Amino acid sequence: MTSEMLQVIAEDGAPSHTEAPELSRDQLRTIYRTMLATRELDERGLKLQRQGRIGFYLSSKGQEAAHIGSAFALNPEDWVFQSYRDPGILLLRGITFEEMLHQCYGNAKDNTRGRQMPVHYSFKKVNCNSISSPIGTQIVQAVGAAMAAKIRKDPIVAMTYFGDGGTSSNDFHTGMNFAGVYASPCVFVCENNGWAISCPVDGQTASTTMAAKAEAYGMPGVRVDGNDVLAVYRAAKEAVDRARAGKGPTLLELVTFRMGAHSSSDDDSRYRSEEMMELWGRKDPLARFRQFLVRGGFWEEGEDEELRQSVQSELQAAIEAAEKEGPPPLSSMFDDVFEERTATLEEQWDALRQAYEQGSVSGANVGEFPL
Amino acid sequence: MATMTLLQAINDGLRLEMGRDDRVVVLGEDVGLNGGVFRATQGLFEEFGGDRVMDTPLAESGIIGTAIGMALYGLVPVPEIQFSDFIYPAFDQIVSEAAKMRYRSGGEFTVPMTIRTPIGGGIRGGHYHSQSPEAYFAHTPGLKVVVPSTPEDAKGLLLASIRDPDPVLFMEPKAIYRNTKGEVPEGDFTVPLGKARIVREGTDATLVAWGAMVPVAEKAAEACAGDGVSVEVLDVRSIIPLDEETILESVKKTGRAVVVYEAPKSCGFGAEISAVIAEKAIEYLEGPIARVAGFDTPFPYTLEHMYLPDDGRVRQAIKDLMEF
The missing domain is CATH 3.40.50.920 (Rossmann fold)
Structure with a gap:
């Protein structure tokens, strides 16, 4: 199947059949740094969950090339409607570890005010959506944003991310159909990581490829080696340029692998063999890109350790900052339901506050809350 | 004052708000050239063009899902669901997405969208053209649910809903669309939400x-x-x-x-x-x-x-x- 996919870097780091995209030394190094930082964040995040310091975690290990390579093709003003396995996009767009960790801890400095499980980030300041747990819901919303940009004649592209499981969702088909009909400036990025929790891709679709689904909606579908960051970037750049030029949407299928379990609550040894893990371990996108960079003189082997150390100390500082913060105030539970609290919400808050102050709320045993 | 049916009052309100605020867009099945199956959007396509009055493919979750995306981007969408009996494919987008967006994003993202949909029986429409599903939606934190019963309220509540910063489900009692006539103030006015x-x-x-x-x-x-x-x-x-x-x-x-x-x-x-x-x-x-x-x-x-x-x-x- 490899021959059917765009591939710039072969698995051993050597040049493959697809021509490399034009990227400067600085750009190549930025992509690699972001990939490595994402991997480090992932490993640390999972550990924090295992240590009981955060409640949950969703790993992105193995999918760094796919989501970072594609998002690198966007302008900063473009919109991203991502899923929960794409944290590198936020790092690429300037969100800090500390901002992300506040969210994972659901603390008073979490910009989403402790409202969602860890890794369900929302950063409007970098045009990145509020991440939803239900699969595929962001896809139609991305199309709507792209339609809005077109209506307003803004040169803006919306890029949306989902997995192979996401292609079975109602919102995938509806979103693809709407985008085709309106020729919306939207790029659909399917990170085909082979697994929807325990369901393998052949249990998800009878299509020969995910890219093939594009044809039915009247748009090009491109199949790419999703562990090859340069092939991903190349395909994404073409799709983004095409969208921005008013030529409509594209579906990208990035063939990759979820190297970790679905989430911190999942045991993937129940449904995946060690051989499979080893096979895909050899295709690690980070190692492959490093080999390419070293081979081309863009990166020194020794730089890895230096970068890893600086990322780790940055992460450590972010964790310490996040752990210093208490929970959000109790009253905040009643905020942001609507712009203004209704009389009913005020009444319910008053009742809870009184009960809390009287000491009659057993839930308060988990800790003190600022009011 | 002008004498209008409830339906004419809705049409009048939509036209007024689209003229006043160019972020307001209408989308739905048959809302364009056809003016909606009940004619609530009649004349809007001719007046405001296809970019602001969009005929959509036949998929309610797509109508609402794309409207949410438009709202996140900065537009003020007024999607129509042709009959409230058809709203269920969009239930997830309404209940888990539009209604929760402000809360789950800590107030960063908002969905100022007004979903118009006809409700109720009395038109010999059978099970799929007569339901009154307001309770499903009233059980949803983050969503406002409005039902007018007079032409004046239909216009005033609709304008208040479109200008509301939160998502509103605006349910129109179709049995009295045409047989209720009343005096409606001309021009701009609102009837506040939450006042009986x-x-x-x-x-x-x-x-x-x-x-x-x-x-x-x-x-x-x-x-x-x-x-x-x-x-x-x-x-x-x-x-x-x-x-x-x-x-x-x-x-x-x-x-x-x-x-x-x-x-x-x-x-x-x-x-x-x-x-x-x-x-x-x-x-x-x-x-x-x-x-x-x-x-x-x-x-x-x-x-x-x-x-x-x-x-x-x-x-x-x-x-x-x-x-x-």
Whole structure:
């Protein structure tokens, strides 16, 4: 199947059949740094969950090339409607570890005010959506944003991310159909990581490829080696340029692998063999890109350790900052339901506050809350 | 003032707001050239063009999902769901996405969208053109639910809904789309969400209703007046937020409450209103809170008029309560 996919870097780091995209030394190094930082964040995040310091975690290990390579093709003003396995996009767009960790801890400095499980980030300041747990819901919303940009004649592209499981969702088909009909400036990025929790891709679709689904909606579908960051970037750049030029949407299928379990609550040894893990371990996108960079003189082997150390100390500082913060105030539970609290919400808050102050709320045993 | 039907008032409100605010867009099935199957969007396509009045593919979740994306981007979408019976494919986008966006993003992302959809029976539409699904949505934190019953309110509440910073489900009682005429102020005005309307004052019992049940309640109240019973009629106008104050004030005055609604009786929004009255005004009651509602059956075709609450059933409920 490899021959059917765009591939710039072969698995051993050597040049493959697809021509490399034009990227400067600085750009190549930025992509690699972001990939490595994402991997480090992932490993640390999972550990924090295992240590009981955060409640949950969703790993992105193995999918760094796919989501970072594609998002690198966007302008900063473009919109991203991502899923929960794409944290590198936020790092690429300037969100800090500390901002992300506040969210994972659901603390008073979490910009989403402790409202969602860890890794369900929302950063409007970098045009990145509020991440939803239900699969595929962001896809139609991305199309709507792209339609809005077109209506307003803004040169803006919306890029949306989902997995192979996401292609079975109602919102995938509806979103693809709407985008085709309106020729919306939207790029659909399917990170085909082979697994929807325990369901393998052949249990998800009878299509020969995910890219093939594009044809039915009247748009090009491109199949790419999703562990090859340069092939991903190349395909994404073409799709983004095409969208921005008013030529409509594209579906990208990035063939990759979820190297970790679905989430911190999942045991993937129940449904995946060690051989499979080893096979895909050899295709690690980070190692492959490093080999390419070293081979081309863009990166020194020794730089890895230096970068890893600086990322780790940055992460450590972010964790310490996040752990210093208490929970959000109790009253905040009643905020942001609507712009203004209704009389009913005020009444319910008053009742809870009184009960809390009287000491009659057993839930308060988990800790003190600022009011 | 101009005399309009409820439908004309909605059309007038949409035209006014689209002219006033170029972020307002309309989308839905057949809303463009055709002007909507009920003609609520008639003339808007010609006046504002295809970029602002969009005919969509036939997928309700797509209509609402894309409208959410437009709202996130900065537009003010007014999507139409052709019949509220068809709204369920969009349930997830309405309930888990639009309604939760402000909360789950810590107030960063908002969805100022008004979903218009016709509700209720009385047009011989059978199960799939007659439902009143307001209670499903009223149970959703983050969503406002509005039901007008007069042309003036239809325009004023619609303008308030479109300008509201949060998502609003604007449910239009289709049975009285064309047969209710009334004076409607020309130009711009709003009717605030969350304020009930006292339709008729009375001292012996309170009828609480919304949408197409308001004229039914009025007719029953008129008949009760002939029976020597003075009935107050309230139109809640917005289900969420609910104007508890006006309802409780009235019930405390009359001592009797009957809630009238078209939806199946069990777990309908009348159950919530009954609970509020029981919680906060039980000591004022002279008898049990009554509900005159649709039955816990699917909406029937042939027997529609036996299913729908009518003035006779409402009058009987009041009589029973007076004799309690």
